[in-house]
Amino acid sequence: MDLNQMGQAAKSAATVLGQLSTIEKNRALNLMADELQNKASEILAANKIDIDSAEENGIEGVMLDRLKLDNEIIDAMADGLRQVSSLADPIGEEIKGWVTEDGLNISQVRVPLGVLGMIFEARPNVTVDAAGLAFKSGNAVILRGGKEALHSNIELAKVLRTALKENDFPVDAVQMIDNPDHAIANQLMNLTEYIDVLIPRGSAKFIQMVVKNSTVPVIETGAGNCHIYVDETADLKQAVDIIVNAKTQRPSVCNAMEKLVVQRSIADKFLPMVEEALHAYNVELRGDAATKEVLPDIKLATEEDWSTEYNDFIMAIKVVDTLDEAISHINKYNTKHSEAIITKSYDASQKFTKEIDAAVVYVNASTRFTDGFKFGFGAEIGISTQKLHARGPMGLNELTSTKYIVRGEGQARK
Structure with a gap:
């Protein structure tokens, strides 16, 4: 696995994503939702491998519950994608505008962050939530899930990518790292040339490990005492x-x-x-x-x-x-x-x-x-517990940055 190649592919996909219309992005999200439900049996078969392995390794109770998928959960993931498709597209939204004393017309508009990196533990539904929100907000995403949900995550990403590929959307807008080696995760945390923001989800210990070891900017999420x-x-x-x-x-x-x-x-x-x-x-x-x-x-x-x-x-x-x-x-x-x-x-x-x-x-x-779905965001990519950039459930708006568009009529500063 070459993370540099994945990063390059994600950058290229993000460029294409930035040119898609809202109608095109919504169509892709609905196609991904349909494909999830069409391939439910394959997804559940992959999830059973993870569940069997978890039980063999002594994982039980609520921690095992985090891993389990069933038809109802798959339907909920698909519905989440459809709800995201129904939300207003933040990209291109004018946040504010004004005219300066020099006659310059300035507007602040929302733009994608670019390429997101996601490192998360256990819960395979994160794969779909992250992919859907990233796609609608014009961002490519590279996902790295925990080893406990490896087969589930790989299959879910495969299904989403199939929907994109078969309908001529940028397939590398969604990529899943299929190697659970910690060295790969460390490499992802330092892929500053390609990844714009890294979002970890998991235990407090896991999140702090990412924060301390990443050179990519991190949005701290998740731990809830x-x-x-x-x-x-x-x-x-x-x-x-x-x-x-x-x-x-x-x-x-x-x-x-x-x-x-x-x-x-x-x-x-x-x-x-x-x-x-x-x-x-x-x-x-x-x-x-x-x-x-x-x-x-x-x-x-x-x-x-x-x-x-x-x-x-x-x-x-x-x-x-x-x-x-x-x-x-x-x-x-x-x-x-x-x-x-x-x-x-x-x-x-x-x-x-x-x-x-x-x-x-x-x-x-x-x-x-405290949940993106319950807050009306369709889904969430995480719950930010820090104060810079975003705080609380992170939906579409929180996956954007801004740029200023300045229009003039030949003005030169004196």
Whole structure:
């Protein structure tokens, strides 16, 4: 495998993509969606190889769930591509325009980033989401998935490329690295001549490895040590329902809740309600000393617990005296992803949303909504937890840059 050749091919494809009309890009996306559903049996056969291998290697539970594909998931991936095709095309959009005192007509317009690199773990649906969003925003993409989903990723990319090739679209707009060797990943991280932006998705440890080793500009995404704070004015039944959803619906994903913070004045009443509700899902609870006074059978949380993204049926609980203490605790240990407050107090909600440092802050809702599809973006290429260029779920607009178009009538600067 020659990454330089892949990079050159991606650059050439990006040039062609930049000339396609919105109608042409939408047609390609719909053709890719149709091909996914037409080749579902081949995709599932490849996925079974990955699942069997994962089980042989001791992968189980929620981590195995991240790998699994079925007809419903394939249909959802196809629908995601169709939804992306229905969204407004950001390329060429005029963001603002004005005339200067020199009579120059200046407009700022959206343009593609160019070539995207994606390095991701486990979840094969990322292949389709990334390809669709990249294509619609005029970017070529080189994908490198984890070894656990190798066969699934290769087959998905093959299907998407077939749809492009058979309909005379630039096939190298979507490329998949089929070698899981870490040396190849390291080479991709330093392919500055061809890749404009690198987007990693996976565990906190994995993302930090990419950030520290890449010379290509990186958009940091993903890791989610997400908290829900329940204050003394909260509707406790509503709070329990939100916590159950945020923790148990799909604990392996980055927007799942990992930590519960509770105001001391309601702890005696509320924590047993939480314990009873989560017991039905076999959630292991850990807590600080104040929590153990109310729930004596749970494990005592360690310092490591507060910063751990479990991705599993485990949750740690912290009892605090005040909203200020809750905000301080969350900002100390969170990963700048998604944080929520359950409250009936407008003042408390305003303070929380202003002072919490995170990409997404919720009032009386589950953290599970931090998702490009749920935000109306069609899909997402990742959830940015940094502050430069993009923050939060990254859809089409976040995969663009801008350029200034300046029109004059012979002006020369004096």
